[in-house]
Amino acid sequence: xxxxxxxxxxxxxxxxxxxxxxxxxxxxxxxxxxxxxxxxxxxxxxxxxxxxxxxxxxxxxxxxxxxxxxxxxxxxxxxxxxxxxxxxxxxxxxxxxxxxxxxxxxxxxxxxxxxxxxxxxxxxxxxxxxxxxxxxxxxxxxxxxxxxxxxxxxxxxxxxxxxxxxxxxxxxxxxxxxxxxxxxxxxxxxxxxxxxxxxxxxxxxxxxxxxxxxxxxxxxxxxxxxxxxxxxxxxxxxxxxxxxxxxxxxxxxxxxxxxxxxxxxxxxxxxxxxxxxxxxxxxxxxxxxxxxxxxxxxxxxxxxxxxxxxxxxxxxxxxxxxxxxxxxxxxxxxxxxxxxxxxxxxxxxxxxxxxxxxxxxxxxxxxxxxxxxxxxxxxxxxxxxxxxxxxxxxxxxxxxxxxxxxxxxxxxxxxxxxxxxxxxxxxxxxxxxxxxxxxxxxxxxxxxxxxxxxxxxxxxxxxxxxxxxxxxxxxxxxxxxxxxxxxxxxxxxxxxxxxxxxxxxxxxxxxxxxxxxxxxxxxxxxxxxxxxxxxxxxxxxxxxxxxxxxxxxxxxxxxxxxxxxxxxxxxxxxxxxxxxxxxxxxxxxxxxxxxxxxxxxxxxxxxxxxxxxxxxxxxxxxxxxxxxxxxxxxx
Amino acid sequence: xxxxxxxxxxxxxxxxxxxxxxxxxxxxxxxxxxxxxxxxxxxxxxxxxxxxxxxxxxxxxxxxxxxxxxxxxxxxxxxxxxxxxxxxxxxxxxxxxxxxxxxxxxxxxxxxxxxxxxxxxxxxxxxxxxxxxxxxxxxxxxxxxxxxxxxxxxxxxxxxxxxxxxxxxxxxxxxxxxxxxxxxxxxxxxxxxxxxxxxxxxxxxxxxxxxxxxxxxxxxxxxxxxxxxxxxxxxxxxxxxxxx
Numbered sequence: 001x002x003x004x005x006x007x008x009x010x011x012x013x014x015x016x017x018x019x020x021x022x023x024x025x026x027x028x029x030x031x032x033x034x035x036x037x038x039x040x041x042x043x044x045x046x047x048x049x050x051x052x053x054x055x056x057x058x059x060x061x062x063x064x065x066x067x068x069x070x071x072x073x074x075x076x077x078x079x080x081x082x083x084x085x086x087x088x089x090x091x092x093x094x095x096x097x098x099x100x101x102x103x104x105x106x107x108x109x110x111x112x113x114x115x116x117x118x119x120x121x122x123x124x125x126x127x128x129x130x131x132x133x134x135x136x137x138x139x140x141x142x143x144x145x146x147x148x149x150x151x152x153x154x155x156x157x158x159x160x161x162x163x164x165x166x167x168x169x170x171x172x173x174x175x176x177x178x179x180x181x182x183x184x185x186x187x188x189x190x191x192x193x194x195x196x197x198x199x200x201x202x203x204x205x206x207x208x209x210x211x212x213x214x215x216x217x218x219x220x221x222x223x224x225x226x227x228x229x230x231x232x233x234x235x236x237x238x239x240x241x242x243x244x245x246x247x248x249x250x251x252x253x254x255x256x257x258x259x260x261x262x263x264x265x266x267x268x269x270x271x272x273x274x275x276x277x278x279x280x281x282x283x284x285x286x287x288x289x290x291x292x293x294x295x296x297x298x299x300x301x302x303x304x305x306x307x308x309x310x311x312x313x314x315x316x317x318x319x320x321x322x323x324x325x326x327x328x329x330x331x332x333x334x335x336x337x338x339x340x341x342x343x344x345x346x347x348x349x350x351x352x353x354x355x356x357x358x359x360x361x362x363x364x365x366x367x368x369x370x371x372x373x374x375x376x377x378x379x380x381x382x383x384x385x386x387x388x389x390x391x392x393x394x395x396x397x398x399x400x401x402x403x404x405x406x407x408x409x410x411x412x413x414x415x416x417x418x419x420x421x422x423x424x425x426x427x428x429x430x431x432x433x434x435x436x437x438x439x440x441x442x443x444x445x446x447x448x449x450x451x452x453x454x455x456x457x458x459x460x461x462x463x464x465x466x467x468x469x470x471x472x473x474x475x476x477x478x479x480x481x482x483x484x485x486x487x488x489x490x491x492x493x494x495x496x497x498x499x500x501x502x503x504x505x506x507x508x509x510x511x512x513x514x515x516x517x518x519x520x521x522x523x524x525x526x527x528x529x530x531x532x533x534x535x536x537x538x539x540x541x542x543x544x545x546x547x548x549x550x551x552x553x554x555x556x557x558x559x560x561x562x563x564x565x566x567x568x569x570x571x572x573x574x575x576x577x578x579x580x581x582x583x584x585x586x587x588x589x590x591x592x593x594x595x596x597x598x599x600x601x602x603x604x605x606x607x608x609x610x611x612x613x614x615x616x617x618x619x620x621x622x623x624x625x626x627x628x629x630x631x632x633x634x635x
Numbered sequence: 636x637x638x639x640x641x642x643x644x645x646x647x648x649x650x651x652x653x654x655x656x657x658x659x660x661x662x663x664x665x666x667x668x669x670x671x672x673x674x675x676x677x678x679x680x681x682x683x684x685x686x687x688x689x690x691x692x693x694x695x696x697x698x699x700x701x702x703x704x705x706x707x708x709x710x711x712x713x714x715x716x717x718x719x720x721x722x723x724x725x726x727x728x729x730x731x732x733x734x735x736x737x738x739x740x741x742x743x744x745x746x747x748x749x750x751x752x753x754x755x756x757x758x759x760x761x762x763x764x765x766x767x768x769x770x771x772x773x774x775x776x777x778x779x780x781x782x783x784x785x786x787x788x789x790x791x792x793x794x795x796x797x798x799x800x801x802x803x804x805x806x807x808x809x810x811x812x813x814x815x816x817x818x819x820x821x822x823x824x825x826x827x828x829x830x831x832x833x834x835x836x837x838x839x840x841x842x843x844x845x846x847x848x849x850x851x852x853x854x855x856x857x858x859x860x861x862x863x864x865x866x867x868x869x870x871x872x873x874x875x876x877x878x879x
Contacts, residue, residue, distance in 0.1 A: 007743070
């Protein structure tokens, strides 16, 4: 059986090339991600940084680890997808060959074994290519992560043999998983089909497609319903789940959905071909559905969350202006005419040590803010979860939104190192969790030595006196020598934008990857379809079409399929975003949804360009031979 | 093989395409016996049920009613595993389109069914069978490097390597030029004479049918005529009568 697999492989390598490449890229990314992940697990902090900068570096490492984890997962998901659609396609194409095997005495088990060993071969070769690819991928990934600021300069990930082994095992597993349903389908081919000149066209919507398609669709619908009534974390998970399940459902059911959508197109050969070449259209549309659903779903989700965070920040303050300065400078603000309250919030560089239930003794360096409790309470609408901000006087401390879930309870005494001066502060309350991470601790400015807060970066939230025009007050503040004066709306937008910047950069990494995969899948589908259509093209030319017309109609058809794929992907992404919108509404009272229009435009133009180019090129190659040779050729 | 039994026996076989009440009978109450070591040709106009007869006799198609026996085994309602075992040892196929596996060489194609059956065949046996069909020097060629006649001879060698009780042939010379067709027919004739091979063959070429020991004529799914030791002229005449 293996000999047979091997010779099939050698004979029809172009059929398998796309799947092999996707396994190789999958293995490369998994291996590189594991290596980078392993290296970030033990962060080496460059010397000479402040503790806050060190914290940032550590956070960067965590971010890098998250990106790598998502990359590995996405790569595997897409590789399974491409391998299974490739094998689905080859089984359909090789129906007669496979029936012939049955005719000459092959059992169903042997047929399954044949396909499994073909995919094993594909997995082994793909994995073998993947290991060296992985070294390249690792360099690119580290470069990207340093470039977007998640990892420090000079970061390296040492080689670990086990990572390559794990990646190869995963690669082979992916290949075998991908071939599974195709092998079941192949085993059902009847020997008689070998004898028919044109075996009756296999139904494209076979049982497994129905099964996977409908169950994924059911999961998607369940998650859409659930997302409407859950909290934000639930909606976030649901949005990711909807993007994946919905993409699978749409692409499995695409033989139904694509021809249906084709009704919207003007009539003629293109529409007829779309409805006729259902398998081909589905193979091209599927990867695009997955790409668009994942990409728009993910970036829309992150964008919406960031926008919602900004909106929440805007609503959380009961003020009109935000001034950024040092602590010393900010002390002059309360005296400015027209200001009712100026809540100065100094981000101080001190260390707080706390006993945290799950993590033991933990030191905090960042997100520690010194305030005047009374001013803070008048300018903020945050609901304290326990006690009252009025209690924040003397040797006390409040936990901020970022520490809400850590289990630091009122009554607990925290040790503080304020620039060498030891302090003991009692926790007297905490603020509720917010969409943005927020601050870690609030403490009264009066307990700190002046030099600790005087030079600290300070944001002052300004409430203007009744009857005063905020613009006039802002003008007066500027005249006092403060350069950075913003309205609350500007400040909130900038915060959201800042929060989203990190996400966008992470998305660029993932997007490039997903785009690469979709590209491979589309090229794969186009190449396989091109070989399949050689004769059909020849017939069209014999019927009177010029070569140019044949190519043009193939391109038009492919572009139509690409657009249908993009639209269906948008439907899935939209369903995920609707859930986010509902959850955000529950959390902060308004629906905030961020539709990534620019990304959508890039995806539409990019996918149409790729599809048009590949289908045009394959059609050109497929029509190079004189049509009469193909029309009359036997076997 | 069990030589006491007829190689192929069809007993009142009916095959209806479509539903039982409204469908079209491709075979209508056909009974036929092929004794071991004989060559039977099935003729008839297009749509007379020739191919259906062959498919039913070989267990590739289910009969609607009646019984089918192959070398004494009742295969009428046999499960797939039994039919698979039969295809490995008891029956061989040769078709108009040569149905070789394009990625395998001639000798790999010949050895393949035996390998599927888990039998070890020596390279010498394979070469001997290929030499028997006159292709000793083409063993390592792939199908596309062979002419039509050569491909058909590889297909015959493949069918013969397991020494099946019955060889089913569907228009074996349909895609060949006349010289190649003669070679193939002579090969089949020789197998029947010297090795006692049983052949059931479908054709619509009177000259091909005349190579057989017996010719039966089908029309509208029924056996309507038969000839022993036919000549091309006799066969053509009967066929013309049927078609008029």
